[in-house]
Amino acid sequence: MLSILLVMIAVAYMLPFAFAVTSSFKSKAEILLSPIALPRSWSVRNYVEAIKRSNFAISLMYSLTITATAVAGITIAGATAGYAIARSHSALSLALLSFFGMSMFVPFQTIMIPLLRTAMSLRIVGSVPGLILIYIGLGCPLAVFLYYNYMRAIPRALEESAVIEGCTHLQVFRHIMLPLARPVTGVVAVLQGLWIWNDFLLPYLILQKPLTIPLNQVYFYHSFNRDWNYIMAMFVLSTVPVILLFLCFQRRIISGLIAGAVKQ
């Protein structure tokens, strides 16, 4: 009995998606007159229009590029720094950890205004590579902590024997430490990937053009304010990639998010 009740609640919980999907196939008039009913015909006209009017393909490309590059950058910067701190003397590593730790408490709005000033003086306002660099700078502290914690526990004997064999530190890092720390890389990719893919305010301030998917959705909503049929088609398009990704890697994503929560 309780199971059935919970299933009903869960279905109700997902009704917003159901509304979006059904509305995305209706005409504008149909949405206003019969918002609840199923669409009269399952025409994809709204999707064709929404894709054309919003340049959806371009924003998808930008979102993918920005997220993938920034996550790769965070992984590399975070793993190298985490490794360096794990292998340095205790006083120094403590100092570096607290230096990175400062960012944990600070809400984005506290640095938002001066960050834009910094971006203006570096002339990276409106620049996609600039946005990626900012993401790496803001996203690496969490990665540093996760990698530090993990690599600290890896016995030094492994590296020492590699060094005796003639490996440089970079090679040790690249061929021994990074592969060993693969679980951390998964966690970092999930946490920072979701954050960057979904982020709104930072790209809104830095790019000032509807280049990423969340920006595109919001700009589209503002410029087609009452055309709910197009807006709903756009909503479905915007959420399908991340929902598919979630359904495929559900277990890993959930465990990644839990690991992140416990660390914070």
Place this chain on the structure above:
Amino acid sequence: MASRRTRYSTLGLALPALALYSVFFVWPLASGLYLSLTDWNGLAKTCNFVGLRNFAELLGDSLFVSSIVVTLKYAAFVTALQVALGLILALLLSSERIRFRPFLTTAFFLPKVMSAAIISVIWTFLFGNAFRGALGLIGMENTAFSWLGDPDRAIYSLGIVEIWHGLGYYMIILMAGITAIPSDVLEAAEIDGAGLWEKTFHVTLPLLAPTIGVCAILAAANSLRAFEIPFIMTAGGPGFSTTTLAYFIYNTAFQSKQFGYGCAAALYMLAGIMAVTLAQLRIVQRKGVEY
């Protein structure tokens, strides 16, 4: 000699992270501290040093004070319901007697993977068209009220969106906490004759207290930063009834061009969030000792 060179070469590996973090976080934080003491307007090359005037003026700014009240209302509403509902769901979904658990977990967690900006758009639609249509179906269209247009109600309507968005996250953290409770403790309670009710209230919940505390801290810190949902759904209105602190800072800087003033407000926000987080942390730690 060799050991010193080793030390420097490992430290060199920390340079990329240190450089980008310093440029895009530490430097803005430090220059924000300085800008808060000036009347910088965002465009001028120069600005005047005004000391603590911005901080003093903010305390008398009724819009700033109201944005704090709005934010606290929102955060209290969201945090209480996210943690309470998340806990109930986690307890239910951890019970072996419930079927379809993978489906239920996915359903409640799914909104979390989506952008707050994107779900704000769909909820604007739901509050406007869909709910009215649903009430129309049961012949109660006239009783429909404006979810987003009523200044007393709008902030709680936005709270509902935030709760819907984040609830599943706290649910899975709490489920992980429940899984981590050693089964022999629960078995011992069973042998002592404890029923389901007693096991839940006298064993599970006390052992779960630190995890509940972590959830409360995360939920509070998150909802105190509310920006996207009011920005997109209500633009801070009607009136200023949904202008949260984060939104006030945004407006001060980018609408009124009072960047120095906005930096000062942002530092109040930092102090507030740190105070709330540290207070909660102390409570959680004290609770942890009790059991």
